[in-house]
Amino acid sequence: MVVNTVHWFRKGLRLHDNPSLWESLKGADSVRCVYILDPWFAGSSNVGISRWRFLLQCLEDLDANLRKLNSRLFVIRGQPADVFPRLFKEWNISRLSFEYDSEPFGKERDAAIKKLASEAGVEVIVRISHTLYDLDKIIELNGGQPPLTYKRFQTLISRMEPLETPVESITADVMGKCTTPVSDDHDEKFGVPSLEELGFDTEGLPSAVWPGGETEALTRLERHLERKAWVANFERPRMNANSLLASPTGLSPYLRFGCLSCRLFYFKLTDLYKKVKKNSSPPLSLYGQLLWREFFYTAATNNPRFDKMEGNPICVQIPWDKNPEALAKWAEGRTGFPWIDAIMTQLRQEGWIHHLARHAVACFLTRGDLWISWEEGMKALEGEQILMEITSDHKNLLIWGRKCWETFPENLLPLANCVNAVLSRNLSSVPCHAQYLCRNLPDAIRLGSTLPLSEDIEIIWIIGGVEPYKEALMHPWCDLLYITKIMASFDCDTFFPAFDHEVYRKVDKLTLDIRRNIVSYVLNDWDRFKVWTDDGTGDNYSTQGHYKTEMLKLFTYGSA
Structure with a gap:
């Protein structure tokens, strides 16, 4: 039987000590390493240029390291719940692997992906490698509750089994006969985007103080460990004015993105301490910052x-x-x-x-x-x-007309990180996979913009159909429309309503051109991606040719 593997990178952007990737390569005939870039998130989030630059540099470095193994990184545009069912079929995937995510949102997202994989008959491999310990075991040892003091946390981990050593790095020997199918137009379809392509203005941007990537992380780790005097005479680092500047031995961002394995760091410190101190056991204080990080992850994982x-x-x-x-x-x-x-x-x-x-x-x-x-x-x-x-x-509130909701493919539900409100005057109970039933659009908008739900909602989206669109266009909070034009023929009986071109105008920005490319790739029958804000011209656009075209309308909200 042919085994085709996909490894899904999120954090853990490295080839060293990557147990889920290492495990997935066993007996595999092919492997594709993917990173899913959400085009909606890229344009609408408030993530600044420094973090985006660091992330893109991490992806570029990962791609470069995979090239050395005759492989490549596949940057896929879309939402995981939409992307994976398509990839499972197109690539005939039999195995999916990824690093365990202990954060509440990550666990919810991964549960949805596991469900999709199970329905497609795809084996799922998940391993813990972003934290030192299995956080659930720490909580179990504490009677089912997270420890709320660092001292208690230290007591608990001192009772646990010794940490597993890092797995070997992914090398040509580990890859074995496993290959990666790479097409001639790989860079066009799956390349790492630039900051400019994501809509950032890079004119006058200074050089990065923190260059991203596994290669830089490992170099910094070696510099860090060269400070043998600090390890030999372990004490609190002494502060001076230079301490406030970025250090060439600093590791925090690399641990955060998983360019550097926390386990590798832990064992490198341990080995060096034993070497300098002649095999004496290191104190827990040697790992202070690593363990504080672990403590907060433990407190947060189920909260x-x-x-x-x-x-x-x-x-x-x-x-x-x-x-x-x-x-x-x-x-x-x-x-x-x-x-x-x-x-x-x-x-x-x-x-x-x-x-x-x-x-x-x-x-x-x-x-x-x-x-x-x-x-x-x-x-x-x-x-x-x-x-x-x-x-x-924070989640998105999706407002659906009843017919729109009923025609959405059920196998793609629930949508990760979304709260669904269905509009209907006739239904008597909340539909399966939805969270709220509202009689009309104003009620749904009020639901998402007032306490307690407003604390959890970042963006309100109007998904369709025609009547909710018409009402939404008249709402004072409506300030942005996302519209796609499908360059193909479909039998349709429903169209996006005409809008006032004196109120909305087409916005021509580089970021929109890139989104056009992203959408064009994600769904081959998409070509144009337009955003309207104030004044302009436009056509009638079908909302029923493809279920994705129902997600056309964006709301942002403020205080009423």
Whole structure:
């Protein structure tokens, strides 16, 4: 039997100590390593240029390292729940592998993908490698509850089995006879996009302080370990002015993106300590920053409200002030306090600040000076930080007309990271896979824009059909339309309603051209991708030729 494998990279952007990839290569005839880039996320999220540059450099380095093994990285445009069913068929896939994701959103997404794989008869291989330990075992050892103090966490891990050593790097010998089918137009179809292609203005962009990629990570690790005196006489690093600048031995961003294995780092430290200290056992304090990272992952893994105050069982409830003007000055480095403003400027320019500097600006924002919630600070800065670890569980609210919902392929449900509201005056109960039933569009919009749901919703999308589109076009919060034109013939009886070209105009930007290319590849019968905001001209577009064309209408919302 021919075994065709797909390895799905998310974090874990490396070839060393990658147990899920290593396991998936056993007995495989072919392997394709994929990274799924969501084109909607690329354009609509608030992720800043520093993090995007770091990620793209990681992907470029990964592709370069795969080339050395006569393989390539396949950057696929789309949503995982849409992409994988198609890839399973097109590539005749029999095995899917990926690294375990302990974050709440990641676990929800991966459960949906496992379901799709099971329905397609695809074996799934998942291994833990982004954390040192199996976090569920730590929680089990603590009576089913996460440890809430670092001291308790240390006690628990001291009772656990020794860590497994890193698996060997993926080499030509590990690949064996496993091959990767690569077409002549691979770069056009599956290449890593540039910052310009994602719509970023790179004119005047300074060189990266933190170059991304596994190659850079391993080089930095060796530099880090060269500091034998620090390991031999282990003590707290002494601070000076240079400590606030990015260090050529810094490793944090590389651990965050998985360019560097935390297990490799752990065992390299252990081996060096034993060598310098003549085989004495290292203290837990040697691994301080690694274990603090592990502690917070453990606290967050089963808590989808970890990045929020309300509804978070382990968070103190504080009546914070609301001061948008002060928050903006803090985020933009305009407080008038030179120390605070310098840190915030460094963060925007480099995507990184020293952890003591983070403490300083966080204290200034919260209990120290402004008495503004840490949640507001996180929202203001999450797009700037390369190091941001916990994935926000913000979701999209999808508003569907009943007929639109009933014609959507059930095998693609549930959609990851989405809350579904179905509009109907006749249904008496919430449809399967949906979360809400609303009588009309205003009720659905009100649902998503008021507490408690508004805390979890980032964007409200109108999916269709015609009547919800017509109503949405008249809503004062409507400010953006995504429209696709299908360059093929279909029998259709429903069309996107005409809109006022004095109100909406076509926006011509480089990012839209790239989205056109992305969509054109993801679904071969898509060619044009247009966005309208204020004034312009347009045609009638079918909404029934392909189920994807139902996702045309975007809402952003503010306070009513």
